[in-house]
Amino acid sequence: MTGPGVAGQETGAYGAIPRKEDARFVRGQGTFVDDISLPGMLHGAILRSPLAHARIISVDASAALAHPKVEAVLTGADLAGRGLAWMPTLSADVQAVLATDKVRFQGQEVAFVVAQDRYAARDALELIAVEYEPLPPLIDARTALAQDAPLVRDDVPGRADNRVFDWNAGDKTATDAVFATAEVRVGCDMVYPRSHPAPLETCGIVAASDAVTGRLTVWSTSQAPHAHRTLYSVITGLPEHKIRIVSPDIGGGFGSKVPVYPGYLCAIVASMITGRPVKWVEDRSENLMSTAFARDYHMHGEIAATADGRILGVRARVLADHGAFNATAQPAKYPAGFFHIFTGSYDLQAAFCEVTGVYTNKAPGGVAYSCSFRVTEAVYLVERLVDLLARELGMDPAQLRMRNLLRPEQFPYTCPTGWQYDSGDYPRAFALALDLAGYQGLRREQAERRARGEYMGIGISFFTEGVGAGPRAHMDILGLGMADGADLRVHPTGKVVLAISVQTQGQGHETTFAQLVAHELGLTPDDVEVVHGDTDRTPFGLGTYGSRSTPVSGAAAVLAARKVRDRARLVAAATLELSPDDLEWLDGKWRVRGDPDRGAGIAEIAMAAHSSLELPDGVEGHLDASAVYNPPNLTFPFGAYICVTDVDPATGEVTVRRFIAVDDCGVRINPMIVEGQVHRGLADGIGMALMQAIAFDENGNCLGGSFMDYLLPTALECPSPELGATVTPSPHHPVGAKGIGESATVGSPPAVVNSVVDALAPFGVRHADMPLTPANVWRAIQGRPVRPDLAVS
Amino acid sequence: MQVPAQVEYERAGSVEHALTLLARYGPAARVLAGGHSLIPMMKLRLVQPEVLIDINGITDLCYINLTGAQLRIGALTRHAQLLESSVAGEHFAILHDAERVIADPIVRNWGTVGGSLCQADPSEDLSAAFAAMKGTMIIHGPDGSREVSAREFHAGPYETVVGPSELLTEIRLPIRPGGGSGYRKVSRRAGDWPVGAAGAAVWLDGDVITDAGIGLTAVGATHFAAAEAEDFLRGRTATPQTLARAGEIAAENCRPVSDQRGPADYKRHLACELTTRVLGVAVARARGLMA
Amino acid sequence: MKVTLTVNGTEYARDVEPRLLLIHLLRDELGLTGSHWGCDTSNCGACVVWLDDTPVKSCTVLAVMADGHRVLTVEGLANGASLDPVQQGFAHCHGLQCGFCTPGMMLTARWLLNNNPHPSSYQVREAISGQVCRCTGYENIVKAVLWAAEYEAGG
Numbered sequence A: 001m002t003g004p005g006v007a008g009q010e011t012g013a014y015g016a017i018p019r020k021e022d023a024r025f026v027r028g029q030g031t032f033v034d035d036i037s038l039p040g041m042l043h044g045a046i047l048r049s050p051l052a053h054a055r056i057i058s059v060d061a062s063a064a065l066a067h068p069k070v071e072a073v074l075t076g077a078d079l080a081g082r083g084l085a086w087m088p089t090l091s092a093d094v095q096a097v098l099a100t101d102k103v104r105f106q107g108q109e110v111a112f113v114v115a116q117d118r119y120a121a122r123d124a125l126e127l128i129a130v131e132y133e134p135l136p137p138l139i140d141a142r143t144a145l146a147q148d149a150p151l152v153r154d155d156v157p158g159r160a161d162n163r164v165f166d167w168n169a170g171d172k173t174a175t176d177a178v179f180a181t182a183e184v185r186v187g188c189d190m191v192y193p194r195s196h197p198a199p200l201e202t203c204g205i206v207a208a209s210d211a212v213t214g215r216l217t218v219w220s221t222s223q224a225p226h227a228h229r230t231l232y233s234v235i236t237g238l239p240e241h242k243i244r245i246v247s248p249d250i251g252g253g254f255g256s257k258v259p260v261y262p263g264y265l266c267a268i269v270a271s272m273i274t275g276r277p278v279k280w281v282e283d284r285s286e287n288l289m290s291t292a293f294a295r296d297y298h299m300h301g302e303i304a305a306t307a308d309g310r311i312l313g314v315r316a317r318v319l320a321d322h323g324a325f326n327a328t329a330q331p332a333k334y335p336a337g338f339f340h341i342f343t344g345s346y347d348l349q350a351a352f353c354e355v356t357g358v359y360t361n362k363a364p365g366g367v368a369y370s371c372s373f374r375v376t377e378a379v380y381l382v383e384r385l386v387d388l389l390a391r392e393l394g395m396d397p398a399q400l401r402m403r404n405l406l407r408p409e410q411f412p413y414t415c416p417t418g419w420q421y422d423s424g425d426y427p428r429a430f431a432l433a434l435d436l437a438g439y440q441g442l443r444r445e446q447a448e449r450r451a452r453g454e455y456m457g458i459g460i461s462f463f464t465e466g467v468g469a470g471p472r473a474h475m476d477i478l479g480l481g482m483a484d485g486a487d488l489r490v491h492p493t494g495k496v497v498l499a500i501s502v503q504t505q506g507q508g509h510e511t512t513f514a515q516l517v518a519h520e521l522g523l524t525p526d527d528v529e530v531v532h533g534d535t536d537r538t539p540f541g542l543g544t545y546g547s548r549s550t551p552v553s554g555a556a557a558v559l560a561a562r563k564v565r566d567r568a569r570l571v572a573a574a575t576l577e578l579s580p581d582d583l584e585w586l587d588g589k590w591r592v593r594g595d596p597d598r599g600a601g602i603a604e605i606a607m608a609a610h611s612s613l614e615l616p617d618g619v620e621g622h623l624d625a626s627a628v629y630n631p632p633n634l635t636f637p638f639g640a641y642i643c644v645t646d647v648d649p650a651t652g653e654v655t656v657r658r659f660i661a662v663d664d665c666g667v668r669i670n671p672m673i674v675e676g677q678v679h680r681g682l683a684d685g686i687g688m689a690l691m692q693a694i695a696f697d698e699n700g701n702c703l704g705g706s707f708m709d710y711l712l713p714t715a716l717e718c719p720s721p722e723l724g725a726t727v728t729p730s731p732h733h734p735v736g737a738k739g740i741g742e743s744a745t746v747g748s749p750p751a752v753v754n755s756v757v758d759a760l761a762p763f764g765v766r767h768a769d770m771p772l773t774p775a776n777v778w779r780a781i782q783g784r785p786v787r788p789d790l791a792v793s
Numbered sequence B: 001m002q003v004p005a006q007v008e009y010e011r012a013g014s015v016e017h018a019l020t021l022l023a024r025y026g027p028a029a030r031v032l033a034g035g036h037s038l039i040p041m042m043k044l045r046l047v048q049p050e051v052l053i054d055i056n057g058i059t060d061l062c063y064i065n066l067t068g069a070q071l072r073i074g075a076l077t078r079h080a081q082l083l084e085s086s087v088a089g090e091h092f093a094i095l096h097d098a099e100r101v102i103a104d105p106i107v108r109n110w111g112t113v114g115g116s117l118c119q120a121d122p123s124e125d126l127s128a129a130f131a132a133m134k135g136t137m138i139i140h141g142p143d144g145s146r147e148v149s150a151r152e153f154h155a156g157p158y159e160t161v162v163g164p165s166e167l168l169t170e171i172r173l174p175i176r177p178g179g180g181s182g183y184r185k186v187s188r189r190a191g192d193w194p195v196g197a198a199g200a201a202v203w204l205d206g207d208v209i210t211d212a213g214i215g216l217t218a219v220g221a222t223h224f225a226a227a228e229a230e231d232f233l234r235g236r237t238a239t240p241q242t243l244a245r246a247g248e249i250a251a252e253n254c255r256p257v258s259d260q261r262g263p264a265d266y267k268r269h270l271a272c273e274l275t276t277r278v279l280g281v282a283v284a285r286a287r288g289l290m291a
Numbered sequence C: 001m002k003v004t005l006t007v008n009g010t011e012y013a014r015d016v017e018p019r020l021l022l023i024h025l026l027r028d029e030l031g032l033t034g035s036h037w038g039c040d041t042s043n044c045g046a047c048v049v050w051l052d053d054t055p056v057k058s059c060t061v062l063a064v065m066a067d068g069h070r071v072l073t074v075e076g077l078a079n080g081a082s083l084d085p086v087q088q089g090f091a092h093c094h095g096l097q098c099g100f101c102t103p104g105m106m107l108t109a110r111w112l113l114n115n116n117p118h119p120s121s122y123q124v125r126e127a128i129s130g131q132v133c134r135c136t137g138y139e140n141i142v143k144a145v146l147w148a149a150e151y152e153a154g155g
Helices: A076-081 A118-125 A172-181 A225-236 A262-274 A284-290 A375-393 A397-404 A426-437 A439-451 A509-521 A549-576 A602-609 A671-690 A743-759 A774-782 B015-028 B038-043 B079-084 B086-091 B093-100 B105-110 B113-119 B125-133 B227-233 B240-252 B264-286 C022-029 C085-092 C102-115 C121-127 C139-152
Strands: A042-048 A054-060 A070-075 A086-088 A094-096 A109-115 A129-134 A163-170 A184-195 A204-210 A215-220 A243-246 A278-281 A294-305 A311-321 A350-358 A455-464 A484-490 A496-500 A528-531 A583-586 A589-592 A595-600 A625-629 A638-648 A653-664 A722-725 B008-011 B029-032 B051-054 B064-067 B070-074 B136-141 B144-149 B154-156 B167-174 B179-187 B194-205 B208-217 C002-007 C010-015 C048-051 C054-057 C070-072
Touching: A042 A118, A042 A262, A042 A284, A054 A076, A054 A109, A070 A076, A070 A118, A070 A262, A086 A225, A109 A118, A109 A262, A163 A172, A172 A294, A172 A311, A172 A350, A184 A375, A204 A262, A215 A225, A215 A262, A225 A243, A225 A262, A262 A278, A294 A375, A311 A375, A375 A397, A375 A455, A375 A743, A397 A426, A397 A455, A426 A439, A426 A455, A426 A638, A426 A653, A426 A722, A439 A455, A455 A743, A484 A549, A484 A602, A496 A509, A496 A549, A509 A528, A509 A549, A549 A583, A549 A589, A549 A595, A549 A602, A549 A625, A583 A595, A595 A602, A638 A671, A638 A743, A653 A671, A653 A743, A653 A774, A671 A722, A671 A743, A671 C139, A774 B264, B015 B029, B015 B051, B015 B136, B015 B167, B029 B038, B064 B086, B070 B086, B070 B113, B079 B093, B079 B105, B079 B113, B086 B093, B093 B125, B093 B179, B093 B194, B105 C054, B113 B125, B113 B167, B125 B167, B125 B179, B125 B194, B125 B208, B179 B264, B194 B264, B208 B227, B208 B240, B208 B264, B227 B240, B240 B264, C022 C048, C048 C102, C054 C102, C085 C102, C085 C139, C102 C121, C102 C139, C121 C139
Parallel strands: A042 A278, A215 A243, A311 A350, A496 A528, A653 A722, B008 B051, B029 B051, C002 C070
Antiparallel strands: A042 A109, A054 A129, A070 A109, A086 A094, A163 A350, A184 A294, A204 A215, A204 A278, A294 A311, A455 A638, A484 A496, A484 A625, A583 A589, A589 A595, A638 A653, B064 B070, B070 B167, B136 B144, B136 B167, B179 B194, B194 B208, C002 C010, C048 C054, C048 C070
């Protein structure tokens, strides 16, 4: 940790301790879904549509069924017979499980083969004959609302166009008034291209249906096992208490493992039909072409300011491409997620945004790819606009930002679109980032290099996120309020088992949550075992995404621990024959006021609670406690990022030379893990800004269907990050933590793009859309930018 | 994970054995060397050979040596071996430049030089490097061996002149004094195929270019070469202007196609830019001004 | 067809289809699930194991090609209860998060250090550049490998 502000924080059980989960992982002893093998297990494979839009004339699986190793084939008609051909999405739409009438995107699920081994299942796909009648596909989102656009969702009665929703936020009248009188207005069209979270482990499931007990056990790559259980119950009609979801070790999720996918349901149905466990694990092409994408926002943003650089307002019009089904995983009342946090970190007078969602013949999704529900798009928009404004005004972009950042005394701050930011000291974080970067020196270097014909860019991004959804009154998925539980069991010897509703996919919950509880109870993290990812063993909650584990479930764990501590006080008082008021919690023990050598720790108290001691009122027999945390508000982490790039204008190659990141995520439980999360997000930002994008050709063929075409950054593109920290605790979180899982993914892309555009300023480049591949950079210099969502021409 | 279709498998212990097997199975067979192009294509079921003839056991096709005024590279030489070969680097900096940016270190451990050439991907790097060096391929068949110039080796995208009963066994590069060479690639990311790449070799007599070789890949250059630019260079003084003009000529004679790596106009521009740059590197090396 | 190979010092003989990929032999036939796979196109490196003395992408090697050869997987990195310094480095430096790429990364790291005991951070980055990590941004993987190098040098 290079920045100030964290001194004295690493007390108690907090601090940069190694992770508990690593012992198994470094030995290759993790258990991922595809590692699970059950006796008699069968293997599923999905036949997918090669076409983006077509009517299905016929599906003939007879040859596949005749394959000696094939046990079953499911088609859309088979599922329709069971009422399972369609399933609800997480956004009040339906999605085909296996297509019955039409296919609506390339890669859509058409049939499911179940065979004795994975090779035979794959072979059998080639034996299924599907006759398609090709239909004109709708590929360009910008034509989706045209009169003559192909209708994607003719399955919905009465639907006459491709509009998914119209939604807005802010005060249009006030915003227009601000713009009408502003001295300076700058606008820009920008695309946040379709991206894919692409965790290294693809999605998969092992479904085991037991006809005798009526139980269904599912091991699956799920970031939200409890929500999946409820959804499976609703879809299949199985009683919820007969369903157990186990989410074992998960090889990264980043939002992509929140939804329920057709392959999961197919495996479940196949297990019911065959009476045997069925495994289905998608291959990488299936992952990239069919599971949930992210972003795909076509944005027009405008910013208004005074001539001396006082930002007054922002407004935006957005066209959101939702693909063939609206399967966005985000709170139901927010069709555009939290996009309307797009006023960013600035003190301005008015803001207004309109978002129109449209259907196209592309894969469904719209998940929060480490982005806390569209905050990534919002931050990109406003941070690009601020840089454009700086260019227009001839002001240094750092100076312009510093001038307009919210001031500490404005918190809690209600932004023009209604979010109440909980806490922050933005100028302090920004000043630290500028200092770490040596900003003035960088600007001098840039000038010297430009004089030599070398193009170096300095890009700044200052972001504010809103993470940790609920509160449940405003935020729900499928009617399930976004609150999370924690159960704490205290064994007689004082060892503790914490069961949580959230699920690690690499974030280190087994360590951080042990630290949270140990810190409250005067234990060491080794005294606390964390159980997660098994609905039979954990309390209900909505899972891990939107950076909500520490803000929500972490708070529940702390509250449960505090209940334990309060109960322990009663027991300790009984053992010491004192009043509870005579005791105070000090240095991890209940101690006698004025006589701190007398007292008891949790281990002694736990044993007493289980002993023959006559227990006081309020203690039934042990110290166990539960809590459900319904957050009063989101938490609002923020940060200041600076990216230094070198651009070769003749080839268009971009090198990220430095990345400085100052994050304020409130109190840090385990700073090592926090920094690791930041490292990941910075790489994500480099990936999205420079290479990651999924485009489609005019026929709807996915052009990013493998890792040869959907490029992820390697160690050679990612510089060694330079991190700093400030700590502004959240006033409403029990320990002041805010969440960090997505900050860097949100904050880093605009820093990279701003840096490249800054480098290209001498060529007159104002903006260039991601991904800034060499070709796109060169084309931007030529004044003929490449459209990132369509095939290159 | 995607998996190949069923296939038979034969292991060849010698070149003769491989030729016998190739004769037996004919076009239904594919030679399996490192497999790093072939096996992914089989997994994606873009190719479905009936038989694989594994030549990895023919270890005497794994070599890099100097024979007279030639560098000889066995077809089964792994990319990593070529990158590590000091004799190759000493005479042909272009090979080390190219190998450093071919795929990634792990793929280079197992992928082979001959396999890359025979895959004949129009974006393959070594094809351009060998075209620049005007190498010769040795192809063994049932009637003995034949030599084919590097510029006649490719019959089109993913096609070579190696017949179904033949085996590429060796690449020969002539060593001529007074030369320098280099290779430069632009890709979207480390390990990616080139958006465009150029290799060049020049031979100088004083400041006069006595001969030049230019190889281009991924930009639609005929036979991975820029013959017109080479003709232009011969006999001219190696000035920046001359090299830049050669780059322009190279670009004028390319027929790049647009794809997700880049639009055709950009690739044509790259052909010019990279040819010019790499000629500069080659000249600097020929003059001993650069490692 | 019959294949015999030595994995982590133990000889195994299996009858397999020629098309069986080495990664599936290891995972499905031998139960060594520490090696993973993450793509179909030999881009991600989650499947990296050693074939004889070099790391390879085992999703792109047929099991029959390993006949008569030695294979080292993550399960063979530790010497009994004693972790390889590379394993220690990954845990010590937070060189992993989800743990999915980790086995392949560690096997490449071990190979690098065997051939270059004192790599620069750039050389570490280059060595792992054919392997994708989606969690760490690579920074702590690099630190982990450098930590192991220093540890082995007695530092």
